[in-house]
Amino acid sequence: MKIGIIGAGAIANFLLKEINSKQMKNLHINSILVRDVEKYRTLESSFGVKLYSNLDDFLQSDIDIVVEAANVQAVKTLLPAVMKKKDVVLISIGALADAELLTEISSLVDEYNHVVHLPSGAIGGLDIVQNAHALGSVTNVTLTTRKPASSLIEEIITDEKVIFAGKAVDAIKQFPKNMNVSIVLALAGLGVEKTNVRLVADPHIEKNIHQVDISGDFGEASIKITNNPFPENPKTSYLAAMSILGTLQRMNRNIRIGG
Incomplete structure (x- = not known):
C-alpha cells in the first residue's frame, strides 16, 4: 500500500522511520504534503519520499491512501477535497467535534465511496x-x-479535583484539546450526547490515565490505560502514535483480528 502523509511533524517522522527506514512489508510512504517544501527537503533523501505543497499534485501522486498528521485546521480545510479522491486515516479526530464537518464527511463517504479510518488513539x-x-x-x-x-x-491542589462531569458533547466544547479520545469513543457507540465523561485533575500522577466503563445487554467491561508520552512529542501519547501504525498494518492483512 502506497501512503501519502499530510504534515511532517513528530507523527509523520515516526511513520517514516517505522515504515520506510525499516522497509515494512507491503507499506511505503511515497508522498508528503507540506506548506514549506524547502524546510523539509531533507526528508526526500532521508526516507525516499517526494514532497508537495500543492494538494492536487499530492493527490495525483502515486498513493493509495492519505494519512492526515497535521492539525484540526488542516482537516477542516483539506479533508473534504481529499475524500473525493482517496481513503483517509484521520489523526486529528478533534475536528469531528464540529457537527457541520462531521455531517459533510458522512455525505462525502456515501457520495464518493471512500473510507475514513479513525485510529483508537490513546484509549x-x-x-x-x-x-x-x-x-x-x-x-x-x-x-x-x-x-x-x-x-x-x-490552581495548586493537593487532592484530585473533578473539573468536568457531563456528556461528551459538552466536554468537547469546554476542553477541546483534552477530549479528543471522547470523540472517537462517542462515535464508536452512543454518540456525543449520550457518552458520559469525567475529567479529573490529579496532582499525584505524571501520566494520562483513561478508563472506559461499558455496560449493556452483553454485561459489563472496564478498560484502563496509562499512557507513556511519545518520545518526540510529550504532548502526544505513545499509544496514539502506535495506533496509527497499527491501523495501516491491519489494512494489509488477510487475517484480521477483532474489529
Whole structure:
C-alpha cells in the first residue's frame, strides 16, 4: 500500500522511520504534503519520499491512501477535497467535534465511496463498544480521564479535583484539546450526547490515565490505560502514535483480528 502523509511533524517522522527506514512489508510512504517544501527537503533523501505543497499534485501522486498528521485546521480545510479522491486515516479526530464537518464527511463517504479510518488513539475498548452495540444494546459508556493537575489547571491542589462531569458533547466544547479520545469513543457507540465523561485533575500522577466503563445487554467491561508520552512529542501519547501504525498494518492483512 502506497501512503501519502499530510504534515511532517513528530507523527509523520515516526511513520517514516517505522515504515520506510525499516522497509515494512507491503507499506511505503511515497508522498508528503507540506506548506514549506524547502524546510523539509531533507526528508526526500532521508526516507525516499517526494514532497508537495500543492494538494492536487499530492493527490495525483502515486498513493493509495492519505494519512492526515497535521492539525484540526488542516482537516477542516483539506479533508473534504481529499475524500473525493482517496481513503483517509484521520489523526486529528478533534475536528469531528464540529457537527457541520462531521455531517459533510458522512455525505462525502456515501457520495464518493471512500473510507475514513479513525485510529483508537490513546484509549482502548472501542471494539467492545462497537461489537456490544451491534444490536443497539449498550446502555452506558463512561470515559474517566485523569491528567496531571498542572496540565489542566493553574490552581495548586493537593487532592484530585473533578473539573468536568457531563456528556461528551459538552466536554468537547469546554476542553477541546483534552477530549479528543471522547470523540472517537462517542462515535464508536452512543454518540456525543449520550457518552458520559469525567475529567479529573490529579496532582499525584505524571501520566494520562483513561478508563472506559461499558455496560449493556452483553454485561459489563472496564478498560484502563496509562499512557507513556511519545518520545518526540510529550504532548502526544505513545499509544496514539502506535495506533496509527497499527491501523495501516491491519489494512494489509488477510487475517484480521477483532474489529
